[in-house]
Each structure stands twice: as C-alpha cells, then as structure tokens.
Amino acid sequence: MTNLTEIETAVLVVGYGPVGAAVACLLGRYGIETIIIDKAEAMSLQPRAIALDNEALRILQMAGLSDDSFPRLAIPYVKMHSPFVGQFGQVNTAGAIDGHPKLVTFAQPDLEAALRKRVDTLATVRVLTGCEATAITETEDGVVTMVRDGQGRATRIRSAYLVGADGATSFVRGVIGQNFTGQTYAEDWLIVDALDVPSPIDHIEFICDPRRPTPHMPAPVGRERWEFMLRPGETREMMESDARVAELLRPWLRPDELKIERRAVYRFHARCCEAFARGRIVLAGDAAHITPPFVGQGLVAGLRDAANLSWKLAAIVKGEALPQILTSYDTERRPHARAMIGLAKFMGGLVMPRSALQAIAAHGLMRGLRGVPMLRRFLDELGVKPQNRFRDGLFVKGRGGGLLVRGAQIPQGWVRLQTGALVRSDEALGSSFCLVGFGVDPGTMLPPDLRRLWSARGYGLVHFCHAGRPCAGPGTFEDVDGTLTPKAAPIGWAAIVRPDRVVLVDGPANTAAELVDAALNLLGDTRTHPARPEDAAVSGRGDVALA
Structure with missing residues (x-):
C-alpha cells in the first residue's frame, strides 16, 4: 500500500x-x-x-x-411450432421502426x-x-x-x-x-453455435415440444444457433460431447457439415x-x-x-x-x-410446456386466439411487447399533441440537410436537450434572454419543416417522409426532447418559453435560472399541463 x-x-x-x-x-x-x-x-x-x-x-x-x-441480420418473422397443433404463433418482424x-x-x-x-x-x-x-x-x-x-x-x-x-x-x-x-429455472439448456451452415434458415423458430424444446435462429455470416433443453438425467459433460451435439443437430446438418463455434450449458434466470x-x-x-x-x-x-x-x-x-x-x-x-x-x-411457458396435455391446451388456445382477426393482429404485430413509456419520471405529465407522448421517445424519421444529404432525425437533435419546432422555428418563439440561456448550455434548437416546403436557416431540416410533421405533431407545435429522445414536455409553439421554463425547473438547476415560487409545483410534482 x-x-x-x-x-x-x-x-x-x-x-x-x-x-x-x-x-x-x-x-x-x-x-x-x-x-x-x-x-x-x-x-x-x-x-x-x-x-x-x-x-x-x-x-x-x-x-x-x-x-x-x-454485422447484423434482419429477421422477417418469428414462428412457434407445436408437435400437436402445428404452427400456433407468428410474430411479424419485417420492416423498420424509427429508422431501424x-x-x-x-x-x-x-x-x-x-x-x-x-x-x-x-x-x-x-x-x-x-x-x-x-x-x-x-x-x-x-x-x-x-x-x-x-x-x-x-x-x-x-x-x-x-x-x-x-x-x-x-x-x-x-x-x-x-x-x-425472482426465479431460477430448474432446467439446463445446451447452447450450440455453428459456423458456415450451408443452408441457414431466414427466420427464428421455436419448436415447442415438451420432450425437447428447441429455439433455432440464424445469425450473420452463416452462423446459426440452437438451444436444447436438457432432460432429467442428462449432464453437462454428456450434452457437450461431439457425439451428442452431432446427434441433436442431425435434423438440420450432416456430421461432415458440422463446424461448431461454441457449445455450453446454461441455466436461465428471471x-x-x-x-x-x-x-x-x-x-x-x-x-x-x-x-x-x-x-x-x-x-x-x-x-x-x-x-x-x-x-x-x-x-x-x-x-x-x-x-x-x-x-x-x-x-x-x-x-x-x-x-x-x-x-x-x-x-417461456409456451416454449417449454411441462407435458403433452399442457402443450395441447396452451398451444391450442393460442392458435384459436389467432383465429380472431383483431387478436391475430395484436399478437402478430408485437402488441404483447410492453411499450417503453414511463408512467412516472423526469417529464411533465399531461397530454400533448399528435402522436407525441410525454415520457416516451419521439419518433425517428429521415430528414434532409440543406446540403441535400439524408440523415436520421436523431442526428439533427444532437446529444443534448433540444427544443423542437414542427413547421415553425422554435427559436423565434423565445425571448432573447431565454434563447441565449438555452443556447449557452449547448442545448439545441431544431425546426422540422414538412416535406416539399422551402427549408432555410440554421437548425432547419426537411421531414422527407412525414414521420415528424404532420404525423407526430401538428404544424405549429413544439416539444422539448431529452438526450435519450424522450419527450419531456410539448405544447403549442407560442408557449415555447413556458416549455423551456418547465424543463429547466424540472431539472432543478438554480445557478443560472432560479426557480420562481410559482413554479414549485413543476419541479416538485412534474404534472403541469401545457395544453
């Protein structure tokens, strides 16, 4: 020492x-x-x-x-198969959200x-x-x-x-x-990653067989992964042997095609x-x-x-x-x-049912639900995935405009720079807080002293103008696909977006000064922008409604 x-x-x-x-x-x-x-x-x-x-x-x-x-490989869909009722689920993952x-x-x-x-x-x-x-x-x-x-x-x-x-x-x-x-699953799983697979599948499949559940998926550069649940009495040493791996992969690969990158037994946790x-x-x-x-x-x-x-x-x-x-x-x-x-x-309950009876009941129910068009759309289009929207946190509660949701991320689309180049809209927002105007320059809505304070901190001022409109001036970008305006917010609207792209507060562009005040008070910085007594509710509760 x-x-x-x-x-x-x-x-x-x-x-x-x-x-x-x-x-x-x-x-x-x-x-x-x-x-x-x-x-x-x-x-x-x-x-x-x-x-x-x-x-x-x-x-x-x-x-x-x-x-x-x-390297990355886009997956168009995920299928779930049952040995008793056939395919009972499919999640459509083709296409993009927020530019990805x-x-x-x-x-x-x-x-x-x-x-x-x-x-x-x-x-x-x-x-x-x-x-x-x-x-x-x-x-x-x-x-x-x-x-x-x-x-x-x-x-x-x-x-x-x-x-x-x-x-x-x-x-x-x-x-x-x-x-x-939480819980530790009682079952062990053998994970097998193979290289240079001659005919890789193009999607993810879950073979939900109670005798041996097996997720199977492709990966970039000719890789594939299989996950095999161990049965009672099977040991790590037994399952990781060359002979057992070859036996498990026989439905997909001949022994002479095997090129194993990794084999390992894991136990999953929640x-x-x-x-x-x-x-x-x-x-x-x-x-x-x-x-x-x-x-x-x-x-x-x-x-x-x-x-x-x-x-x-x-x-x-x-x-x-x-x-x-x-x-x-x-x-x-x-x-x-x-x-x-x-x-x-x-x-996990669908992937690894405990018995044939449980598999028939659960998988049959899921297949039946998909027979109802509205439920099928909900299940197939990722409706069951919890949305990353906050109920409470560092944002001003209340209802905004358009598709913007306070406490959720602003949509991302493609915008055109004044040079003509196309970039994703997050690149326009920068790496700090940003006051965004939809069809209006938000900087013109701020008093000079507040604009200087905002800019002195390195915070952004961005104007997204809708497609086909003349877009000139610093911080102005043409929303070429309409993701931001008018889809996300009406023309004449404004929002303050956090560095993680979450909408902190939004409202009519002519209330931009109130939006900035609400954001600064919510952050609680009192060095250069003292909180006013009447704003205590904003910094304390974060529930000011800016209609």
Whole structure:
C-alpha cells in the first residue's frame, strides 16, 4: 500500500461488457470524464446475446455506432411450432421502426468490438482492464473504489458517481445491499453455435415440444444457433460431447457439415433488484435485472439502462441538474424491466410446456386466439411487447399533441440537410436537450434572454419543416417522409426532447418559453435560472399541463 496510486474521475464504470461500454460511449459523447474498469484482460470472444430490436439499434446509434459498425441480420418473422397443433404463433418482424429493423441477430463479440473501438476515440474515457474492484465506499461527496490489478498493485479511484455494469454476479450490487428477487429455472439448456451452415434458415423458430424444446435462429455470416433443453438425467459433460451435439443437430446438418463455434450449458434466470440505485452508486444491465432469453430482450434492457442513465449523470456532473434527478432512473427503468421479464416468462411457458396435455391446451388456445382477426393482429404485430413509456419520471405529465407522448421517445424519421444529404432525425437533435419546432422555428418563439440561456448550455434548437416546403436557416431540416410533421405533431407545435429522445414536455409553439421554463425547473438547476415560487409545483410534482 506504500505505492498506492490515486486517480480521480467524474464517473467510474465497473464492467466492460456491452452495457458498460455503451455507458462509456454515451458519457464520452456528453464530454464526461470517465474511467471504465474490468477484471478481464481482454474481451470475451464467446457469442452470448444474439438479438437486438429497433430500440437497441437506436441507442447504439446514439452511442456513435453506424449501421455498418458490426454485422447484423434482419429477421422477417418469428414462428412457434407445436408437435400437436402445428404452427400456433407468428410474430411479424419485417420492416423498420424509427429508422431501424424491428429485429436483428448478431454476434456479441462483433458488437463489443465495435463499442470498444468507439470508446477508443473518446478523449474523456480511460479504460483499465485486468483491474478488479475490491472495496467501494460512498462518501458525502463521492465514491472511493479500491482497485487491484493482476500484479497486485492497488489504486484508489475517487469518482463523483459509480455505475455497476458488472454482470449477473455483480460485486457492486452486493456493496449497495441489493439482492435479486425472482426465479431460477430448474432446467439446463445446451447452447450450440455453428459456423458456415450451408443452408441457414431466414427466420427464428421455436419448436415447442415438451420432450425437447428447441429455439433455432440464424445469425450473420452463416452462423446459426440452437438451444436444447436438457432432460432429467442428462449432464453437462454428456450434452457437450461431439457425439451428442452431432446427434441433436442431425435434423438440420450432416456430421461432415458440422463446424461448431461454441457449445455450453446454461441455466436461465428471471431476476430483478428492488432498487437500481443507492445514493451515488447505480446498477445497469445484468447487475440490475436478468431476463430469460425467450423474447431476446436481455441485452436490449441493459442498453435501455445505459441510454436512460448516462445523460442524467452527465447533467448532474455538469451542474445542469440537481442530483435528485438520479432517482428518476429507477422510477423509469425498473417497471419496464420487470414487464419485459414478465413477458419472457410467459413466452417461456409456451416454449417449454411441462407435458403433452399442457402443450395441447396452451398451444391450442393460442392458435384459436389467432383465429380472431383483431387478436391475430395484436399478437402478430408485437402488441404483447410492453411499450417503453414511463408512467412516472423526469417529464411533465399531461397530454400533448399528435402522436407525441410525454415520457416516451419521439419518433425517428429521415430528414434532409440543406446540403441535400439524408440523415436520421436523431442526428439533427444532437446529444443534448433540444427544443423542437414542427413547421415553425422554435427559436423565434423565445425571448432573447431565454434563447441565449438555452443556447449557452449547448442545448439545441431544431425546426422540422414538412416535406416539399422551402427549408432555410440554421437548425432547419426537411421531414422527407412525414414521420415528424404532420404525423407526430401538428404544424405549429413544439416539444422539448431529452438526450435519450424522450419527450419531456410539448405544447403549442407560442408557449415555447413556458416549455423551456418547465424543463429547466424540472431539472432543478438554480445557478443560472432560479426557480420562481410559482413554479414549485413543476419541479416538485412534474404534472403541469401545457395544453
């Protein structure tokens, strides 16, 4: 300890998996001094997570990843088969939402490599691998973390905040006294990833046979994955043998076609913490919640955490918001994470029925429900997927205009720059808060002093004009496909959008000053914009209605 090194940073991230890397990418984009540590010397090359939805791809876009940053394969539909009643379910995942495919498969090492490549470009982010947190102490003004490297050298890291993204066996979770609640499935599963499959399928299928449930899906670059539930008496050693793997894959591949990338036995979990934060220490990803794989939402949930948490930490560190806003991270994220776990458990019941009788009853019921046109549309078009909309949190409650929903993300479409280039509309919004005008320049609706204050913070002013209209002036973009105006909001409307693209408040453009006042007071910054007594209800309850 005589050679103890001490370093300081604004945020320390423990865990350099995909969620920790996404947090670091976002914090780096916001200009926050960040250190990320991981006890592993190098990135794992084992494929684990395999599915991402349009929400996850949009978050990766926010983190700075382009469409070609890692290979991905769009999935047109997901089918569910029963040996007793035939196909009883199909989810249509073709097409796009918010400028991204509804569902893709990928290889996790490819995604992690892309995230780490992005981290390497960020001047404010420092990576320390081969370093393990051994003790964490929260103080009045920060967090002190003792770190030891592979040679036994100790470092004390002082940070204003700490993010535990250190996985299902999280050390950080134990430090803040959080225990997982939920269930561990009694069944083990053999996961087999194969390379260079000669005739890969083009969709995801679930073979829901009580004798051996088997999810099966393609992945980029000729990969495929199978998941086989173990039967009573089958052991890890037995199932991971070459002979058993070849036997299980015989319906799809000849022995001479086998090129196995990975085989491993896992046990699935459905668990969630009672709180995602304590003081200056917060949890993200598998450290906070574990989702069974039946709906492909495990990593997606962690990326949602990263997007929700990172901008709030940045706003607090920059002094643009009071520390109390961090409580909204748990308020906003935990209910949705629990809802996704609930959906995964429901799907698990369909995938692995306990008996033939249960399979006939459950699968037959689902097939019958699909015979009703309205229910079929609901089931086939992802109607059962919990929407990522907040009931409570850091937004002004009330009803807005058009399709905008306060506490939910603004739709993303394609907009034209004045150079003629097309970009997704999130690129126009930038990386901070943004006052958006629909068919009107929102800056012209603000008093000069308020506009100067807004711009001095680096907050954006964006005007989306509808397709075919002359669009001139700074911050003006043509909404070429009508996603934003008039579909999302009527002409003459305005909204304030958070850095994670959630609508904080909206209203008529001529109330833009009131919208800005409501947003600043909700953030609680009193340095350059003192809260007025009459605005106490806004910052305290967040339920001002701006019609």
